Amino acid sequence: MKKFKVIGLSAALVAxxxxxxxxxxxxxxxxxxxxxxxxSDDQKLALQYAGRPDxxxxxxxxxxxxxxxxxxxxxxxxxxxxxxxxxxxEGYNVRKLVRNGEYIYLVSREILYYTDPNDPTKILTxxxxxxxxxxxxxxxILNDTVNSVYRVKSGVLYGVPAAIGTAxxxxxxxxxxxxxxxxxxxxxxxxxxxxxxxxxGRYGIKDPFGFATGYTSRASDKFTGTTARYTGLEAxxxxxxxxxxxxxxxxxxxxxxxxxxxxxxxxxxxxxxSPMPPFTxxxxxxxxxxxxxxxxxxxLSTWSKVEKWLRDAVVATDAQYQYAPATAPVAPGASxxxxxxxxxxxxxxxxxxxxxxxxxxxxxADLTWANWCTNNAK
Numbered sequence: 001m002k003k004f005k006v007i008g009l010s011a012a013l014v015a016x017x018x019x020x021x022x023x024x025x026x027x028x029x030x031x032x033x034x035x036x037x038x039x040s041d042d043q044k045l046a047l048q049y050a051g052r053p054d055x056x057x058x059x060x061x062x063x064x065x066x067x068x069x070x071x072x073x074x075x076x077x078x079x080x081x082x083x084x085x086x087x088x089x090e091g092y093n094v095r096k097l098v099r100n101g102e103y104i105y106l107v108s109r110e111i112l113y114y115t116d117p118n119d120p121t122k123i124l125t126x127x128x129x130x131x132x133x134x135x136x137x138x139x140x141i142l143n144d145t146v147n148s149v150y151r152v153k154s155g156v157l158y159g160v161p162a163a164i165g166t167a168x169x170x171x172x173x174x175x176x177x178x179x180x181x182x183x184x185x186x187x188x189x190x191x192x193x194x195x196x197x198x199x200x201g202r203y204g205i206k207d208p209f210g211f212a213t214g215y216t217s218r219a220s221d222k223f224t225g226t227t228a229r230y231t232g233l234e235a236x237x238x239x240x241x242x243x244x245x246x247x248x249x250x251x252x253x254x255x256x257x258x259x260x261x262x263x264x265x266x267x268x269x270x271x272x273x274s275p276m277p278p279f280t281x282x283x284x285x286x287x288x289x290x291x292x293x294x295x296x297x298x299x300l301s302t303w304s305k306v307e308k309w310l311r312d313a314v315v316a317t318d319a320q321y322q323y324a325p326a327t328a329p330v331a332p333g334a335s336x337x338x339x340x341x342x343x344x345x346x347x348x349x350x351x352x353x354x355x356x357x358x359x360x361x362x363x364x365a366d367l368t369w370a371n372w373c374t375n376n377a378k
Contacts, residue, residue: 032259039155048264051097064295079130105328112141183242210283232274281373
């Protein structure tokens with residue numbers, strides 16, 4: 001891993017290495033002006049792992065590994081036993097912050113490639129399954145958009161939940177980080193996931209994708225009994241060192257907060273337990289096999305900082321993934337007290353449906369996941 005030399009804040013200022021913009025006015029309509037009204041330094045830092053208060057783009061470069069989780073350990077096949085390394089995972093999330101009144105939208109899209117387990121720079125286009133011995137095309141993770149929403153009220157930063165614009169909407173203040181012995185702060189987000197792809201018409205995807213079935217008692221669900229549901233766990237840690245905190249919480253000589261420039265030097269760890277990715281055609285309900293994702297990420301300031309091999313792959317796949325979305329449009333009827341998004345955040349499964357199944361069947365009907373697997377198995 002590349003090592004970075006930490007320069008003391010005062011020395012860096014003297015050397016002119018850190019540029020601190022002039023303080024934003026009381027309310028000039030910018031993200032920075034609203035950021036300066038946040039009272040808590042911890043909440044100021046929390047907003048900075050979401051994006052840059054100066055409104056420019058930031059990249060979280062992601063690098064990790066995917067393993068097999070096999071009930072009982074196997075034996076399924078030598079390449080699909082418990083803990084078998086299936087692929088490397090390489091890509092990034094590109095993001096920026098956009099302001100709308102009291103709201104701050106984190107707008108982002110992410111692209112991740114499954115790569116050779118022995119060479120993380122070799123992008124896979126096919127994969128031979130040790131489960132059935134067949135070869136399938138590899139579909140990368142192409143999630144556009146992956147947005148979230150914050151709100152700043154009376155100097156407090158709030159997170160706006162996914163059930164936005166509904167009677168179940170409850171905003172919660174962003175919580176404090178864990179502080180380690182050396183002063184490093186860790187912002188923790190552990191997310192248990194449990195939903196059907198057709199819950200509340202969120203995605204309108206009725207294909208079961210081989211998921212296991214379960215019962216939900218949420219009043220907003222429009223079915224009774226059992227349905228195929230995506231279940232998983234995603235765990236995120238965002239780390240920033242004591243020198244990094246000092247750098248990203250600049251003040252002027254009078255002790256007044258300033259808007260920092262550049263991306264905060266956060267590091268991120270990400271773990272996910274989920275069904276196997278849909279291109280593998282290994283169903284959760286039939287096999288009990290899951291995928292374990294373990295990755296880390298670090299911030300980059302510009303597209304040019306991404307490695308050339310990865311930039312070339314992104315341009316060849318879909319050039320829009322060089323940049324974050326321009327904005328986050330809201331639906332008619334939204335107001336200062338009721339945020340309603342016009343977008344639907346994509347997941348590996350909804351994006352797979354949109355690119356591989358939607359309208360791909362006979363006479364423009366949707367192709368089923370099971371038929372995709374049959375059609376593409378070689």
